[in-house]
Amino acid sequence: MIKKIRDCLSDIKDPDLKEHYSQLVFTLLEKGYFPGLAGVPVAKSGISHIDGEKGILTYRGYPVQELAEHCSYEDVAFLLLNGDLPLRNEKNILQKQFLVHRDVDRDIAKAVIAMPEELHPMYMLSASVLQLQANDNLCFTVDNYNQNLFRAIRLVAKLPTIIGISRTRDAEFAADKEFDSYAQYCLYCFNQDLADDEEWVDIFEKLLILHADHTMNNSTFSVRAVGSSKASIYASVASAINSLSGPLHGGANERVLKMLQEIGSPDKVESYIGSVLAKGEKIMGIGHRVYKTYDPRALFTKNKILPRIFAEDNPLDIDDELGDLYKTAQKMERVVLDVLSGKKLYPNVDFWSGLVMKALGIEPHYFTTVFVLGRIMGWSAHWVEHMEVKNRIFRPNQLYDGFNDRHILVEPEEEIASTD
Structure with missing residues (x-):
């Protein structure tokens, strides 16, 4: 079976695309469907493109x-x-x-x-x-x-x-x-x-x-x-x-800011991350479904926007509370990159954008x-x-996981009464 699949995909020249379609076929054979339509192309578009491995x-x-x-x-x-x-x-x-x-x-x-x-x-x-x-x-x-x-x-x-x-x-x-x-x-x-x-x-x-x-x-x-x-x-x-x-x-940036406020200070970051990982929970703002390296939007926010806001000689008025949140986020990034980068988990755009919006005075x-x-x-x-x-109306299929055919049992006297 695997050899037949490989043969069917042999005409695809792009090795990454070939591997992607191979995984789709194997997922279908294993599960019978595609959970969340993960990786399944549903449309052709020329609007935007992501290379998750390269962070583009x-x-x-x-x-x-x-x-x-x-x-x-x-x-x-x-x-x-x-x-x-x-x-x-x-x-x-x-x-x-x-x-x-x-x-x-x-x-x-x-x-x-x-x-x-x-x-x-x-x-x-x-x-x-x-x-x-x-x-x-x-x-x-x-x-x-x-x-x-x-x-x-x-x-x-x-x-x-x-x-x-x-x-x-x-x-x-x-x-x-x-x-x-x-x-x-x-x-x-x-x-x-x-x-x-x-x-x-x-x-x-x-x-x-x-x-x-x-x-x-x-x-x-x-x-x-x-x-x-x-x-x-x-x-x-x-x-x-x-x-x-x-x-x-989209709601993650709000939760990232709340997380930073709960941590409270840079010196509490390591214990917080250790506690979260020990419980098997996710760290808000860390990791991405598509990017296997640093989210380019997050990098731009970190390197180009936040320094304009938090630089020491910055004329922009930033309060101490926000400055502490920024330092906490910086410490958190260093710890995460040290502990989780081997798992291809990096800060995403939500990790940094909440700080920018708070600096802008947005609730x-x-x-x-x-x-x-x-x-x-x-x-x-x-x-x-x-x-x-002029695409066809979206109409995906489902894998039925319910009861087999069954019928309502009617007592003879009830059946007679129902015909009155």
Whole structure:
């Protein structure tokens, strides 16, 4: 059997791809199905690519580090949606569209405010995105590329407004305020003072770019799966937001910060890690499903963003509590790399991003909404691309593990009574 499988795969020239397909076949033979669809290709896409062994992430072929270093949010959004970086005029047009279309209908604004304040912002956001359909009667017409693209741009434009309205409980949030960029407006929704500082806006913008897309992750799969039924972009993105809310996906950065606060200081790191490993538990922010080396987004955050925030000669105002959390994280990284790097477990982007967001004055329960503001670029691009591919509706099979056929036993007198 193994020889036949090898023979069937012999025409595949790429050794890594050949090994990947071999493992898929062996998994199918062993289990009869693919748990979590792990490693199973479900679509073709030209939007982003990951080489987990080498720690490479590219958007449309460009390394994510280069894009974060040299490009704006508008540059990357245009790249993901259109396939290449924009000319200056194209960038300016997109920036204007993001800012011009940011307003939401007053009834929707009131509905956002009416939601319980105890509701997690991610669920507020998914519910609010669905409500945007009320003002878009043609949203189920998904066969026109230009309309899909424009609809995606308008959706991206409105997300920070929804967050700002929810945080301030003000239906007129930022209605008369002018902004220089989409990233500045996004930061304004969380911290109005820092939004006036170009340094902080640039830091925030880089964080958004790092989160813009990440191939076929759980939330992106949700976008494509729901969109494959020709559901609207609002329904598709709302499903992705709900997916991202889970702690195994986008909710990890909030839990990493909580973990660092619980540890308390650098000198307690080793005992904490020893205790967690002894219990066989996971360390939040360590390891990744795809990367077998350091997550490139995490490396950029560690080497390029955090030093700007925590450098001794930094003009940015950082309190002692946050400084201690940073030192604790640095100590934790050193211990983890010493203890776990042999198992190919390294800090991922969530390990460092929570520190950046706390420095930006963003409340922890809003951390994952920042992730949404970055990832909406990728989600929208995947939805637009999927509408063009004309892919069949997603309909995976299952391996049935229930009862065999069985029947209801009816007593003779009950059967007679039932015919009266």
